[in-house]
Amino acid sequence: QVQLVESGGGKVQPGESLRLSCTASGKISGINAMGWYRQASENERELVALFYITNGWPAKYADFVKGRFTISKDNAKYTVYLQMNDLRPEDTAVYYCGVPPEWTTGLPLHNYWGQGTQVTVSS
Numbered sequence: 001q002v003q004l005v006e007s008g009g010g011k012v013q014p015g016e017s018l019r020l021s022c023t024a025s026g027k028i029s030g031i032n033a034m035g036w037y038r039q040a041s042e043n044e045r046e047l048v049a050l051f052y053i054t055n056g057w058p059a060k061y062a063d064f065v066k067g068r069f070t071i072s073k074d075n076a077k078y079t080v081y082l083q084m085n086d087l088r089p090e091d092t093a094v095y096y097c098g099v100p101p102e103w104t105t106g107l108p109l110h111n112y113w114g115q116g117t118q119v120t121v122s123s
Helices: none
Strands: 002-007 010-012 018-026 033-039 046-052 069-074 079-084 093-099 117-121
Touching (some): 018 033, 018 117, 033 069, 033 079, 046 069
Parallel strands (some): 010 117
Antiparallel strands (some): 002 018, 018 079, 069 079, 093 117
């Protein structure tokens, strides 16, 4: 199994920045990609950014964050970061670190989620 722990949420004003962190533990050798997702109230959870760990593909971003958010990974450990710049009120949501089942090897086939961290953008 895999465990994901996030940190770094908070409340900021429009135009400010935040950085989220997510550290994986457990059978991390089975993780081929890690991503950030978000869920605003009454909305479905949506992909924000995905970092491909094992195949070297460039990161994937949702259109609504391109040019503002950057996903990266610490090469020494299974920690991914989401640098969020120029935050907007519509970015307000609970942000989850996730590992999609199609990007795992040798793990039970289901989504792996962290506990979520609240990001609020408001003046």
